[in-house]
Amino acid sequence: MDDNKTVNVKTKKKLPLGVKLLLLPFDIVLVLLLVVLLWFAFCFFDRVKPVEALPPDYAVYLRTDSVWDTVEPLLDLDATLIAMTSPEFKDYRDTFLEIKQSKLRNNFFVKTALKRRVDAAVYGYEDDGKLSALCVLDAGIISGAVRLVPYIIPHVKAAAEQIEISVNNHGTFYQLGEAGCFVIKKNLVIFSTSRNLLEQAMTYSNGDLYQKEELEVFKKKLRDPLRILADGRNVLKLVAQMPVSEEDKKNNTPSMLKNYLEMIVPYLSEEEYTSVNFGISESDLNLTISVPMGITVDYVSVDNESPVLNLLEKESQVPSLLPKFADDVQYYTLISAGSLSELRDATVKILPDSKKFLATWNKSDTVSKIVFNTSLDELLFSWTGSEFAIFGIEGKSEPVFALSISDEAKRRQIFDRVFASYIVQSNDSLLVDGVRLPSINMPSFVLSVLQELNINVPHPYYLIKDDFIFLSESPENLVAINSDAKSTKKLSGSENWMKVSSKHSPYSTLSLYYNLERSVPFFIKGNSTMSKILALYNAGRFDLRIKDSMLTVQLQASALELESSQHIPGFPIELENKSNSELIKSNAKKSKTIYWVENGISVNSLDCGKFEKQTFELPEVQYIVAADEATIKANGGEIWAVTKTGVVYLLNSKLEVLNGYPVLSGLSMTCAPFIYKDSLVLIGNDGVMCFVSPNGEIKNLETDVESEIKSTPTVNGDILAFYEKGFFGGIHIYKNLEPVTTEGPFEMEGIAYGSPCVFTAGGKQYTAMITQAGVLYVYDFAGNLMQPFPVTLPGVFFMNVEMADGYLFALSSEGALFRVGLDGKSLRVKIPYFTAKTGHITVCDYDGQTGQEIFVSGDGNSIYGFNSAMEMLPQFPVSGYGKPLFQDLNGDGKNDCLAITFDNKISAANVLR
Structure with a gap:
């Protein structure tokens, strides 16, 4: 081994401290992300x-x-808004409107969170x-x-x-x-x-x-x-x-529904739920309810005493009359559930006042046996089949009744026996378009039974055709049926019928096709929330059928002719007692409450957010005035109420009297009270002004009038202006409760009505007033006439001018609206079929756009709207009289128009689209 041999050892290089510090935030973020992911993963499982x-x-x-895909489309439906006016959901109506208008509807994170x-x-x-x-x-x-x-x-x-x-x-x-x-x-x-x-x-x-x-x-x-x-x-x-309206109680609708449910509930399947398929849009509504039945053959044989059960066990068939209807049939009710005797027995179980019906039937049966030697059962049921219909033909007001004939020979026998009697007479002399139409004077005892079922045909004509007998008070109906039999154009091929029948099966036990212009089916009658929703769709088909132990209820409806774009769900609201024309809007922030007086005996309120109505009984109440924001903040007082004798009340939003009230003003009033700064001001017949502060303190102000102030003064900031009628009368201007001149009121030649119009032009304050004869005066606060005034307008004037967008607007008793510039030049628009010996001119910015709008009401039940260019506003006129109020009622972010109508209702119209 070579000791000199060098060994290369790879070692990991350490990062410099500066780099580590730069990377530290990224490491922290990565750790946090990991922790968040682990947390969300843990929570998910x-x-x-x-x-x-x-x-x-x-x-x-x-x-x-x-929930987003299901609920979000419902926010813009009138049907949803109607639901929110019901007693069950009215507490959530305000929240619903806020959600409807919220920008969060377009927020990605909100959509994701709600999926x-x-x-x-x-x-x-x-x-x-x-x-x-x-x-x-x-x-x-x-x-x-x-x-x-x-x-x-x-x-x-x-x-x-x-x-x-x-x-x-x-x-x-x-x-x-x-x-x-x-x-x-x-x-x-x-x-x-x-x-x-x-x-x-x-x-x-x-x-x-x-x-x-x-x-x-x-x-x-x-x-x-x-x-x-x-x-x-x-x-x-x-x-x-379920809460029941008085109208529904009168029609016995809840009792009939309850009785029917009590009959069928024991035979529902205990192993399956009732299922409901529901779809709704502005133009279409589809509802299918499938009810699994637990009826067995053995069970039926034991309990064959139940007439409702006997009908439920019958499988639905295709009604033979349905394909025969011509395309001029506008509505029908077609029943093919069983024989008339079976229907009678089942109806007795469902009717809320079955004892009365049975008593009428038994009495009529006795009379029938005496007169015809025949029971009522044999008279009506021995020859009739299992189909019964009521329908209407285009252009004809009277309905047609149809009965299938199961035994023509028996029918002839019964008819011969009946017509042989001196009580019932048949007139065979009527011949229309070559068709002979006999008529029947319906026996009173038979008619009384029919009237118990809301069928009234005292003198019907009849036609026998295609195994059916058709009866109608109008012989023209029967002639049309005879002619239609040869027509190739059938109802089942018409566009409207097909539009509301595309999801239906041809099988039915009960079938209704309706057009709200001609017929109102039972499920729309009444004043319930569901009735109001269904009424939005003016044509539809309702079927009940039984197939394979499944009871199916199906409704398919369409708005073939959409209701007026002015329709506001939940309105009009019918008032219990006669009201004056004045609606008062609360000045509280975010409040949607309106107030009015009924019959001089009560103060009433409606929260247009929650649709909650309240009443405060106050005998001899004459005037109500909305309190200003300062009063509302100080003690919650939202509405002033004043009786004919000058007793003053201050009420909160719940119509409760505040502590320290009522107070006695000691005045006999000559005009409606008003608000000056934060006080309520009453005017006596000697010109004295009584100021009532929010805490109940009273102060009086002596004015320099010598006669009376007949109209409520105008208030503009610290300016108070009023008109004194009389020989020495004229326009009075007060600033901070002091007269602006020492020379007395500004004079006018002739009598005027209303209170002075106060406005600012070119940095200077002016007042304007028009006399009954049409002479228009404009003064500055020094008492100098603005040139070229006075100017004369043609006509008679019973209300003063109003200022909008730099022009003065006047309304004559003949219904002419004038726009007068400060240069004296005028434009005129004649409102058709309109007079204004009484009425109002209301100026406000109702759409939040540039410029003000002018709304005029007169002697009739119409309110017209114009812009300052004298162009009539879209969607006007609307129903009502007096001063309109503007408030967003349906959550679309645009003001709607509220007014009281001649027929004593609070109407509401969507006037901005």
């Missing part, structure tokens, strides 16, 4: 199944694998009438971020103010005021409207309470964006607890 947080015994269950699975369930109503529901969001891959939220909430001021931390037997949860409560558990965010329900969810062991078949529902993959399932028995309980 350390999870709780949604079913563990979902208590059983729900009425309706919903699931989507992407999560959601399981939700509706259970029933609690003792306080609140709907009990629960929603479980599975955060999935973003669980790592969600788990940190409970540690962040206490340190975010805005969140801490809105969220109350609470504790129950299972841990900590968060209360969101009256809206509900939520909790975060590993990968789950659980929200509930009920604290009791949330406590059940927080056991996180609900999966053990489900049957094996039920658990499959949670595991099964979705084929559609949304899965809806229902438990028939619990749905029945939900319907029984």
Whole structure:
């Protein structure tokens, strides 16, 4: 071995300290990224199944694998906005509108975060009438971020103010005021409207309470964006607890639905859920409910006393009358469930007042036996088949009734016996277009039975054709049916019918085709939320069919002619008592509350965000005035209310009287009160002004008027201007409650109405007023007339001018709107069919764009809108009178127009698109 041999040993070079320091931040970032990835990976696998947080015994269950894809398109639907006005959801309406307008809808991270699975369930109503529901969001891959939220909430001021931390037997949860409560558990965010329900969810062991078949529902993959399932028995309980409007009570709609559900629930399959497929857009609505039935042949034979069950066991067929309808049929109700006697027996079980119907039937049966020696059953059922229809023909107002004939010989026998009687007469003399049409004077005892079913045909004509008897009060209908039999154009080939029938099967037990211009089906009648939503789609087809032990209810509807673009869901609102024309808007920030007076006995409010109405009984209330922001901040006083005797109340947003009120002004008022700075000002018949401060203190100001102030003064900052009627009257201008001149009021020749218009032009303040004879005066505050004023406008004027965009606008009693420049030149627009002996000119910037708009109302029920160039605004006129209010009602970020109408409703129109 050579000792001199050198061995090359490779050694690792060490990095210089400076380089290490430069690389240190990158190392830290890499470590942090690794920690974050490990944390998110751990959270993704350390999870709780949604079913563990979902208590059983729900009425309706919903699931989507992407809440964003399912919910986001619904934000812009009128149907969703209507739903948010319902008692069940009105507390969330304001939040819904904020979400609808939020820029976060276009945020990538928000979209990603909401592409999560959601399981939700509706259970029933609690003792306080609140709907009990629960929603479980599975955060999935973003669980790592969600788990940190409970540690962040206490340190975010805005969140801490809105969220109350609470504790129950299972841990900590968060209360969101009256809206509900939520909790975060590993990968789950659980929200509930009920604290009791949330406590059940927080056991996180609900999966053990489900049957094996039920658990499959949670595991099964979705084929559609949304899965809806229902438990028939619990749905029945939900319907029984559901709030009912007075109109629905009057129509007995809830009772009929409840009775029907009570009949079929015992025969529902216990192994399968009822499934619901639902799709909705602005133009189309599709709903399919599939109900698995648990009826067996053996069971039916034992319980053949149930008439409803007897109908449910019958398989649906293709109605023979449907292919015969010509294309001029505009609507129909077609029943092919069974014989009329079977339908009668089932109807008795469903009708809310079945005893009354049975009493009418038994009485009529007795009369029939006496008169015809025939029972009512034989008279009506011995010859009729299993199809019955009501339909309407284009251009004809009266409906047509059709009955299939199962035994023509028996029909002739019955008719011969009936017409041989002196009670019933047939008139064979009517001949229309070559068709002889007999008529029947319907026996009163038969008519009374029909009227119990809302069928009223006292003197129908009839036609026998193609194994059907057609009856109608209009003989022209029957002539059309006879002619249509030869037509090749059928309803089933028409465009409108096909549009709402593309998803339907030809089999049906009950089928309705409707057009809201001609017919209103039973499920749209009433004032319920669902009725209002369905009414958005003005044509549709509703079918009920039974095939292979499956009861299917299907609705396909379309807005073939879309409703007016001015339609605001939830409006109009019918007022209980007569109101004046004045709506008052709250001045509180972010408030969407409006106020009005009804019958001089109550102050009323509507929160247009939550759609919550409140009433404060106040006899002899005459005026209400919105408090200014300073008053609202000082003591929460939002609305002043003044009685005819001058008693002053200050109410908060809940219409509660504030401490220190009411106060007595001691005045007999000559005009409506108003706000000056932060005080309410009342004017007495001697010209005294009474100032009521927010804390209830009263101060009086003597003015220099010698007669009376008939119109509410104009306030512009620290300027107060009013008109004194009388021989020595004129325009009074006060600045900081001191007259601006010592020479008295500015004089005018003639009588005027209203209060002075105060404006600034060229850095100088002016006031303007027009007399009844049309002489327009413009003064500066020194009492000098602006040249070339006064100018005279043709017409008679009962209200003063208003300033907008540097022009004065005047409205004559004949309905002429004038624009007058400060150079005296004028333009004129005549509003058709419009007079204004009473009315208002309202100036505001309703669209947030450059320039102001002018809104005028007169003696009629129309409000017109113009821009300062005298061009009529799009979407105007709208219904209403008095001064309009502008507020965003549907969350599209644009103001809508509110007004009270002559028929005593609060109307709302979408006037900006």
